[in-house]
Every structure is written in structure tokens, then in C-alpha cells.
Amino acid sequence: MSNWHKVNFFGTDMTEPLVSIETAMALVAFSRRTLWRRIADGLLRKGEADSKGRTMLSSSDVLAACDPPLPLMFASLLSKADAGCVESMSHIALEFKKHGNHSGAIIWWQRAANLGCSDSMQHLGAAFASGTGVDKNRFTALMWLNKAAAHGHVIAIRQLQQ
Numbered sequence: 001m002s003n004w005h006k007v008n009f010f011g012t013d014m015t016e017p018l019v020s021i022e023t024a025m026a027l028v029a030f031s032r033r034t035l036w037r038r039i040a041d042g043l044l045r046k047g048e049a050d051s052k053g054r055t056m057l058s059s060s061d062v063l064a065a066c067d068p069p070l071p072l073m074f075a076s077l078l079s080k081a082d083a084g085c086v087e088s089m090s091h092i093a094l095e096f097k098k099h100g101n102h103s104g105a106i107i108w109w110q111r112a113a114n115l116g117c118s119d120s121m122q123h124l125g126a127a128f129a130s131g132t133g134v135d136k137n138r139f140t141a142l143m144w145l146n147k148a149a150a151h152g153h154v155i156a157i158r159q160l161q162q
Helices: 021-028 032-040 059-065 072-082 086-098 102-114 118-130 138-150 154-161
Strands: 004-009 012-020 056-058
Touching (some): 012 021, 021 059, 021 102, 072 086, 086 102, 086 118, 102 118
Antiparallel strands (some): 012 056
């Protein structure tokens, strides 16, 4: 399910996990134009387009460009999340949160929650309730917690009872 492709880096073909340029834009807060400039300058490695025709970049380069950066050991997990694996989306969100990148966590929790992941719904509810990584919003917090509770998420149910 993940995207592994050869990337050419200074004349050397390497096989490594890739992520879409759209994911890179969301995680590093650079525009598409800035990412293309970094590719042209040799600061980001570009792989072959995926089956959807998306421009693919080295996931380790994207992780290194995050603020704060996420350890490169998560490159494969990020690639799986980008490919649509809901479990990987939820897991990478927790890693972003653990490493202090709350906006990165929010991006992945929203993607996973929109695909029906109750854990991600609960995490989003908690984030909106506390204002961690997003503007504090009680109504949005309650919406996500109610959605998670409707899926039987025990923690969300307890949070709503408090």
C-alpha cells in the first residue's frame, strides 16, 4: 500500500518510501512552487509519479523539513499514511504530537477521522477542546467527540459524560 520508488540523488538510484507533494505541502507549510524550487536546487528528492499521477517526494526529506522534524525512522509509516492506510494515519499523527508537531498531528487525525477512524475523532475532539494545534473550539470538540462516541469509542464517551 505504501509508495516505494527509485529516487535519483546526485546520480545514485535509491529505493525509499515516497509521499505526495500535496502531503509535503500540508506538513511543511511550503507552497507547491517552493517545493519545486527546492527540488530544482537539489534540496528535495523527487521520485516517479504514483499511479494517480501525483508528484512524489522522498518521505525522509519531507520529515526532515517539518518543524520540528520527525525522526527518519517514520519515513515508511508516513508513506503508508499518504497511500491511504487509516491505521498509519492515526499512528503518524500520534508521532507528530509526541515530537511537538501538533499541526502535523491535526492534519493526519483529520484525514483518518474523515475515513471513519474513531481514535482520530477522539483525538481531534480533545485537540479542539484544549486548543492544541488548532484554535480552541468547544462546538467542534463536541462534534468530533460525539462522532467518536457514536462509533463506540469508550474514551470519547467518558469525555462527553464529564
